[in-house]
Amino acid sequence: MWSLSKITDTIQNWLNQTFNPTWALIFEMLIVGVCVISLFAILGLILVLMERKVSAWMQIRLGPNRVGPKGMFQSLADTVKLLVKEGLTPGGADKLLFNLAPFVAMIVAMLLMAPIAFAKDFQMWDLNIGVLYVSAISSVSVIGILMAGWASNNKYSLLGAMRSGAQIVSYELSAGLSALAIVVLTGSLSVSDIIYSQADGWWIFKGHIPAIIAFVTFIIAVTAETNRAPFDLAEAESELTAGFHTEYSGMKFALFFLAEYVNVFIVCAIGATLFLGGWMPFHIGNWQGFNHVMDFIPSSIWFFGKTFFLIFVIMWFRWTFPRLRIDQLLNLEWKYLLPISMINLLLITAMAILKWHF
Amino acid sequence: MFIVKYIKEVWGAVRSLLKGMRMTGYYFTHHKEIITQQYPDNKAILNLPERFKGEVVMPHNENNEHACTGCTACELACPNGTIKVITKFEIMPDGKKKKAIDKLVYHLELCTMCNLCIIACPTDAIKMAQTFEHSVFDRNQLTKILNNPGSKIREGVE
Ligand code: SF4
Ligand code: SF4
Numbered sequence: 001m002w003s004l005s006k007i008t009d010t011i012q013n014w015l016n017q018t019f020n021p022t023w024a025l026i027f028e029m030l031i032v033g034v035c036v037i038s039l040f041a042i043l044g045l046i047l048v049l050m051e052r053k054v055s056a057w058m059q060i061r062l063g064p065n066r067v068g069p070k071g072m073f074q075s076l077a078d079t080v081k082l083l084v085k086e087g088l089t090p091g092g093a094d095k096l097l098f099n100l101a102p103f104v105a106m107i108v109a110m111l112l113m114a115p116i117a118f119a120k121d122f123q124m125w126d127l128n129i130g131v132l133y134v135s136a137i138s139s140v141s142v143i144g145i146l147m148a149g150w151a152s153n154n155k156y157s158l159l160g161a162m163r164s165g166a167q168i169v170s171y172e173l174s175a176g177l178s179a180l181a182i183v184v185l186t187g188s189l190s191v192s193d194i195i196y197s198q199a200d201g202w203w204i205f206k207g208h209i210p211a212i213i214a215f216v217t218f219i220i221a222v223t224a225e226t227n228r229a230p231f232d233l234a235e236a237e238s239e240l241t242a243g244f245h246t247e248y249s250g251m252k253f254a255l256f257f258l259a260e261y262v263n264v265f266i267v268c269a270i271g272a273t274l275f276l277g278g279w280m281p282f283h284i285g286n287w288q289g290f291n292h293v294m295d296f297i298p299s300s301i302w303f304f305g306k307t308f309f310l311i312f313v314i315m316w317f318r319w320t321f322p323r324l325r326i327d328q329l330l331n332l333e334w335k336y337l338l339p340i341s342m343i344n345l346l347l348i349t350a351m352a353i354l355k356w357h358f
Numbered sequence: 359m360f361i362v363k364y365i366k367e368v369w370g371a372v373r374s375l376l377k378g379m380r381m382t383g384y385y386f387t388h389h390k391e392i393i394t395q396q397y398p399d400n401k402a403i404l405n406l407p408e409r410f411k412g413e414v415v416m417p418h419n420e421n422n423e424h425a426c427t428g429c430t431a432c433e434l435a436c437p438n439g440t441i442k443v444i445t446k447f448e449i450m451p452d453g454k455k456k457k458a459i460d461k462l463v464y465h466l467e468l469c470t471m472c473n474l475c476i477i478a479c480p481t482d483a484i485k486m487a488q489t490f491e492h493s494v495f496d497r498n499q500l501t502k503i504l505n506n507p508g509s510k511i512r513e514g515v516e
Contacts, residue, residue, distance in 0.1 A: 058382040062394040320382040321375065336368060 004300055005121035032124055036113055040262055047261040048075040051315055058319040085250035090153065093247065097151035102248065102255035104144035109262040111137050115191045116269050119279050119300035123192065130191035131183055134270055135176050138225065141263065142168040145227075148256070149244040160243025163233045163326055168225055170330060174337040175221035181207075181214040181341075181348045182274040191273060198277035201284060210347045215275045217341045222267035223314055224329070226260060230321035231329060238323075268310035272303065276310075279303040411471040411486040414441075414464055416504040423512040424505055426483035428459040435478035440468040458511055466492060466500040481515050 011031070015024040049064070052074065056063025064071030089098055115130035117123040127133060142165055149161020183189055185207055186197045197203075204211050224231035235243040245256045272278060279299035283291045324332065385391055395404065418424050428445040446460040462484075476484055484504065494500060 054386065057386045057389065057392075060385050060391050060393050062392055062396075316379060316382065316386075320378045340368075 004119045008122060036110055036124075039113075040110070040258065043265050044258040044261055045075045045079070047265065047311065048078065048257075050311070051261075051318075054312065054315045055319045058316070079254070082250055082254040087250035087252050088247075090247050092153040094151040094153070097147050098247075099252070101144050101148035101151060102252045102259070104147060105141060105259040106255050106262075108137060108141040108144060109259045109266065111140075112263075112266045116266065117191055117195060117273065117278050118303055119298070122279075122300070126190065126192050128188075128190045131179055131189045131194070131274075134266075135172070135179065138263075138267075139168065139172055141259075144259075145244050148248070152244070152247040154247055156240040156242075157244050157246050160233070160235060160240045160246070164227055164244060166326070167227070167231060167233060167329060170333040171221045171224040171231075171337075173221075174217050174333060174341045175225055177338075177341040177345055178214040178218035178221065179270075179274055181211065181345055184345070184349050184352050185211075187352075191278070195273060195278040195280055198280050199283060202275065202277040202280070202282070204275045207348065208351070210344050210351060211275065213340065213344045214348065215271070217337050217344070218271055218275070219310070219313065220337060221333075222271065223317055224333075226263045226267055226314075228260070228264065228314060229318040230323050232318075232323060233326055233329060264311060264314060265307065268314065269303070269307045271310050272306035276306045277302075278306075406488050410488050410490075411473060412488045412490040413466055413471075413486070413492065414469065414475060414484050414504065415487040416462060416484050418506050418509055419512065422506055422509045424483055424509055425481045425512050425515045426459050426462060426479075426505065427481055427511065427515060428457050429480060431478045431480060432475035432484060435474045437472065437474065438468045438470060440465050441475055459505060462504040464502045464504050466502060467497060483515075 012024075012028065015027050018024075019027065049072065053063045053071075055061075064074035067073045067077045089095055112134060114125040115123065115127055115133055117126075145164045145168075146161045149157040149159075149164075152158070182194060182203050185203060186194045188194060188197070198206070200206075204215050207214070227233075227235060233243075235245070240246070245253055248256060279302050281291070281294035281297060281299070281302050283294060397404075416424050416426060428443055430443045430445075433441045433443045442461075442463040442465075443459060444461040444463065445457055447455045448458045450456050471486070473486065476486060492500070
């Protein structure tokens, strides 16, 4: 059967036959880099359009419908607009940090792509501490935001950046704890092990109610971590103009924008991997026939289907709920999500020891 | 009990959030609810909501008669000084003098479409029209005389 892993194997074999191993490795890295960058561009275009359409339909509007058939080229037109705009650096800004910040945000998003399995055996780097790696790298993104806010020399930016710092530091905890729930059940930090452990059913079904609670807290925490409404205090158009990226324009602004969408994609991919089985088709226990039919759908479609479903859920949140105040935001984390996910983790540990899960 | 209250709070919050999501989810899946009007394209089939207010007009019947007695209630009700009622005295056939309007001046550029004048009018002589393409090149054109030239008050309206 046609599969992405076959293509990569063919390319790797050909490179190893034609060049010596060092050059083959360098070429592979280049190919991976180009793939990641083009995936970024495509994701940016698709997600921006998707967000605008989803928001429009939820608010009983039509959304973009003029550029191309059904407005499909709207985000392309927006990109052209952003490209030709002037990238202004304000007079009082710290030039180096100001120009560096969007790239930090972007690079963090790129690094997070590494351990994600896009299809069966199609993964850039199957490191054995994948989950730890993801939670470690994703907390670096706050540095990009703080950098942007501080270097802009603008009080709105600084306020936005500070809020974002408080927010990411606190929500990291419950995101980590709920990811830990699955690590406890699987007994491994490696992304591919976690996916293979779901061959007979996804964790959200196998882990009973505690897994569902972990899933819900995970989704809430990652929505906060990616600074999206209802937790978009860092940007808060109505109070802080645009928060940490108030002073940015043109392509530098676009990089922040893109980084936000790519971060959403990544956290949804991780959520899909941990709770919904990544690329693993939908299997029920030992129903051989049913499982076999499900296997015919390519694994990449399973992966992207689940990820886009989660992205849709996060967009649904954004266009339904009003923004929280900063004290409500911290209350929600420290008084509700954290205690709940701690108790939940204990429950899951007991479940894993007593083998109550399927 | 603290813990019962805590669980109740969480439950209540989750329920109300899900309620909101059900609403937006309904709109997401039911595109016939979309209220956007693609204005210049749909000029022919424009579908304005019933309560849309465009400008104040004074309806006249086929004999060029209106229902305005010149009581100036609308002028007093208007918060912006948009309406100016200029009255005159008509000599009735039986020799009595009767108050009537000469001109009812309406400054469209000052009107906020608040509907107060319509409510104030005791004889329902004025109403809101749904026209909205009001832009003109000269500001003077926005000052309108609502009663038609040569119009009279309808028989029987006091
Ligand atoms: S609608 Fe309001 S503002 Fe306009 S004329 Fe009537 S009372 Fe005045
Ligand atoms: S329009 Fe109505 S309120 Fe105004 S002067 Fe005439 S009768 Fe009176």
